[in-house]
Amino acid sequence: MQTGLPSELKGVTRIRDAVGKALLFLGDTDPDVVVLTADVARSTRTSWFADRFPERFVNIGISEQDMVGFAAGLALAGKKPYAAAFAMFLMRAWEQIRNSIDRMNLDVKLIATHSGFSDHGDGASHQSLEDIALMRVLHNMAVVVPADPPQAYKAVVRIHEEVRGPVYFRIGRDYSPTVTDPASDYKFGELEILRDGSDIAIVSAGPLLAQVLEATEALQREGVDAAVANLHTVKPLDEQGLEALARRTGLLVVVEEHFPRGGLFGAVAEALAQRYPVPVYPIAAKSYGHSARSVLDLYREHALLADSIASRILEIIGRHKR
Incomplete structure (x- = not known):
């Protein structure tokens, strides 16, 4: 092995x-x-x-x-x-x-x-x-x-x-920045915490995690301590791991390169609705794509780049502070 x-x-x-x-x-x-x-x-x-x-x-x-x-x-x-x-x-x-x-x-x-x-x-x-x-x-x-x-x-x-x-x-095509520890072991079915935080938890998977981690730096400058979880195994879902995040932060955002219906957002919301209901918000593909010069151009159009992710999360947090 x-x-x-x-x-x-x-x-x-x-x-x-x-x-x-x-x-x-x-x-x-x-x-x-x-x-x-x-x-x-x-x-x-x-x-x-x-x-x-x-x-x-x-x-x-x-x-x-x-x-x-x-x-x-x-x-x-x-x-x-x-x-x-x-x-x-x-x-x-x-x-x-x-x-x-x-x-x-x-x-x-x-x-x-x-x-x-x-x-x-x-x-x-x-x-x-x-x-x-x-x-x-x-x-x-x-x-x-x-x-x-x-x-x-x-x-x-x-x-x-x-x-x-x-x-x-x-699996994607080319854009896939390394965000995990290359020397770490792989644990099938277990949520991986890439960044600890207490104010909000961001759940994502695949290459978008690079944008999510960059977004947390902007959030940190605004005083927001965000946890980042790598949901590399969507099924079987680590429901206990998600519940622990929900209990710690009380607020989750799911960022995915997929439509929100039935994707990561659907999986997370379904699990927490039964285990520990907290607000869960999607940041996801808005519609079909089109031909573009790079995947980052499509991320930009669908508000999936780091700056857009951070701005949307600040809006969500502001709504819950009111």
Whole structure:
């Protein structure tokens, strides 16, 4: 079991590259690992696995439904399949994911890259802002949203060892600043506190955590002590960890690269409504995206950059002080 930052990951700044490296590690250590893709091997970095293990790699072609069915068959035959495609186009196989994988609780790992706004250049048709909701509702499916390249690598490797059953990995494209400790261990299903605070708790996941942490610096200058929690495992949800945050701060904000309905905000609000009701506010995608020069341009348009996050949180806090 490899838990620290491997030497081959040093210098890796793109989260999809880290996942590609993790699949290579699994291929070296487990002969039952098989990787499939839907004609996007280079973009998902599964082409690296294909080069090293051509006998354990299958390009299904542009047919995500068939890829999911093929993966289910491999799992039934005792293999450990990883099916990789763009997040948006994996959603066209939702019926097959539901009926062929989740309903039978098969050990199939779905690698969904280019999620959220990360495929900025290809426009709204390629940007996935609904996928967490669609995967979270499935009964057996785990949903994992790594924060950065080191955590993505460790999550793929650790979950391979510990979790039998379907898992949906939500991975971005290129923008993924490192915000976690590369030397730390990965704990599936456990909320990770990146910054302690007592006035308000900000819950987020994925690359937006970099903007959230920057926003806390502006909040600190305004006298606001904000905690930041990395919700890298959306399902199973760490309800106890969320309740502890709610009891400590009494006020939560959820920042996500997803529509608020059914996403991180939905998961957090559902849990706290039953365990310890406190106000929970979303800061999320406002609408579909469009073609842009960078993901940061889309963050700016949807008020997801650090300055906009800080301003919105100050408004929320001001409302509760009145």
